Amino acid sequence: MRTLTNQERATLLAGNYGTHLRVVVVRPDNSEVDLSTLLGRDWVMGAQWSETQDATVCVATVSVRRSGPGGVTSLSPMVDSSVANRGPGGLLMPLLKEGRRFRIEVQTSSGRARPDAWRQVFLGRIDEVDPGPEELSFNGRDFAGVFQDWFIEVERDYGNDTVGVAVQTVMAQIIGDNIPTGTGPGLYVPVDPMWQLGKYTQQREPVWDAVRALAEQLGWEVRLRWREGHGWAFTLQCPERLAGEPVWTFGPAHYGELKQAKRALRDIRNVVEVLYTDKDDRDALGNEKRKTVTATNPTSIAEYGRRYMQVAEASASNINTQAEAQRLADAAIADLSDSSLTLEFEVPYFWPLEVNDMVRVLPDGVTLGAPVELAVVNLDHTFAGGVAKTKLQLRGRPATSVLEWRARDAAPLTAHNAALKSIQVTTKLKGPDAPGDLQPTPTVNGFALSFRPSTSGPAWDTYELHVSTSPGFTPSNATLKAAASATRFEVADLPPGVTHYAMVRGRDIHGNVGPASAQVELAPRYVAPNDLAPLVIFSSLTPNPSFEAWTRGGSEPPDGWQMASGTFGVDAVRTTEADTATYAVSFPATTAGAKLLVSQYFAVMPGQTYVARLRYLKPTGTPGTGGARLELRWYDATFTEITTGAALSQGTSVGSWTHLVNHAVAPARARYARLFAGRASDTVAVNIDNASVDPYTTPQQAPRSVVVFANGWGPYAANGRAAPTFFRDSTGRVRLQGAMAGTTVNTVAFTLPEQYRPLSVVDHPVVCGSGVVVIGALAIGTDGTVTLTTGSASFVSLDGVSFRGAE
Helix, strand or coil: CCCCCHHHHHHHHHHHEEEEEEEECCCCCCCEEEECCCCCCEEEEEEEEEEEEEEEEEEEEEECCEEEEEEEEECCCCCCHHHHHHHCCEEEECCCCCCCEEEEEEEECCCCEEEEEEEEEEEEEEEEECCCCEEEEEEEEHHHHHHHCCCCCCEEEEECCCEEEHHHHHHHHHHHHHHHCCCCCCCEECCCCCCCEEEECCCCCCCCHHCCCHHHHHHCCCEEEEEEEEEEEEEEEECCCCCCCEEEEECCCHCCCCCCECCCCCCCCCCEEEEEEEEEEEECCCCCCEEEEEEEHHEEEECCCCEEEEEECCCCCCCCCHHHHHHHHHHHHHHHCCCCEEEEEEEECCCCCCCCCEEEEECCCCCCCEEEEEEEEEEEEEEEEEEEEEEEECCCCCCCCHHHHHCCCCCCCCCCCHCCCHEEECCCCCCCCCCCCEEEEECEEEEEEECCCCHHHHHHHEEEEEEEEECCCCCCCCCCCEEECCEEECCCCCCCCEEEEEEEEEECCCCCCECCCCCEEEEEEEECCCHCCEEECCCCCCCCCCCCCCCCCCCCCCCEEEEEECEEECCEEEEEECCCCCCCECCCCCCCCCCEEECEEEEEECCCCEEEEEEEEEECCCCCCCCCCEEEEEEECCCCCCEEEEEEEEECCCCCEEEEEEECCCCCCEEEEEEEEEEEECCCEEEEEEEEEEEEECCCCCCHHHHECCCEECCCCCCCCCCCCCECCCCCCCEEEEEEEECCCEEECCCCCCCECCCCCCCEEEEEEECCCEEEEEEEECCCCEEEEEEECCCCHHHHEEEECCC
């Protein structure tokens, strides 16, 4: 609030005051004309001006009498003969003309106006004059609007990349570089915002928009305010979001009735994410990383649910550190996370209030039941018909514009709205033109992309590949996949089956980036059978067990294998004398000692049984008693060999391909294993093939079903006999087990379920009888009935009964 003298405060508190108004217009020669005393009469009929949180430019409208008595004197600027339009020297100098500066002054007192008590409340410039038939009106904006009319015509660099330049210094430089000295008020910064700007190029736009955009990136504001003892100044400041005591109190006696009292959910945002580029953290290519910070209000979330907002700073924005981004997110949470009560009412003209002042409103007992403290968001002052009044709109706490925050919600800072403009990177040269003829080829988990450089524009130095899952995306650090001095890119780390989109753009030797190419659609594919080498076995724990994959050529060991002892090409060679398919490995009788191939590591599970096997050929007539060697070695989590528990086998058969097999249980500390295979001694030659390792799986026992007896039959449990059961084994045969007893032969003992019945009637011999063993006959019908047709019913053994069941 404006500073008040003791007399002014007492007058406003008493409430029984009169309001005096005068409008002063400044001619080009800086002479001033008071319209309330011009030529001995008061020409002012009324005035209206407003100040709002959502706009930093204030507008005023003034109404005056167009003509004096008898129509001799006219304020219309088109009447050249009027004395009002003549300057001190008699030269033609229309008084009310567009471009003239003017100010509105007021005073409140209980008596007549005093010459020393006038207070300036508006300073601006006439934008428009409308000489009506009886009443002439003119309107204008304050000096923020004047600065809005000055355009930045030349792009200039500001800030620096070493220690930076204070934002308020940059603002003053922008004003000084584009607006003549003395045109308007200066810049005043009560508290240093502590924000140093890196180097950037200020784009062409209105001066006021450039200055205001810098303030809004801070979550601050800049507007024309009266500075006591100094006059008007463009003031850069942060709203007092943690407001203290109210500056004034209004009660029902002042406002009469509340014209509006409402609460709204629309603008509440209690989760705010700021996306920014961190200049202090770069990727492997040296590019600054894109990051996010988040601010939340847990109390607001609990009451209204999560209401999300994102402020996306452009990659070249000067919001480029975590601290700066967090400050912006915290400002948004402070301004938007509460459901604010909005009040609107009129009071007798009250000149000292300013936007974001805190005001206490006493209840009226009808709309408002308790005192509330709210911030001023809009002031609308009106003088008309001898009545002076102020319409107040109050809401929440001091803040920056809710409309501006709303415009930034989930919108990258590249739009034309001044609130959304980002600071663009310095561009001295035009980058290479967009490449063309993009030819994508899907590959496993990725793609290959070739393209042609443009034949026009600056020469390229490198190309950037940008990939995204969103069509129509804008290339940024977040989408950069690769950069190289090449016209082909290969990518192999994308999820298959997911559609991706790619663009390519060039950089010249100076680092200037050119426009992006047309977008192409990509579909990384899954591994297909055509991708697998023919004849190669992939089912073993040891890759390439049949030695069919030799991507390094026959002079090197087969894929997935290496020499553990000896030299490949001397002590081991590729041969086509194979057991299966095309290739095997031959170990000639050359130098002394065992010569072995070893597989790559594979994972094992402690306690699991593993079977190692190979096929070997020891040619007929080969001297010596040695042959092939097969060895399984275990390793712990650090790949240190565990010497105990290794499985070793040696085979000495001669003249034909022979199996060599061994199995072993992985010890407790085993995490990995490798298979060694080759020649066991230096006195023999041997070929090996199909060296593999597989886990041994114990066959699972089939579940058994208990018999449900009929016709007096039941289980025979004496002498440790088991109750009858039936099951289907792994070959599909149905088997019966256990013993039963009954009273009558040729009666159905039990019935098998449908899936356990034979294809045709089965007659199966069984052991039966108590004391004297006899051979009986058991008939199993296609309906599942099981009947003892001959023998003794006192004891019947079902062990060994089996038949092929229905499919």
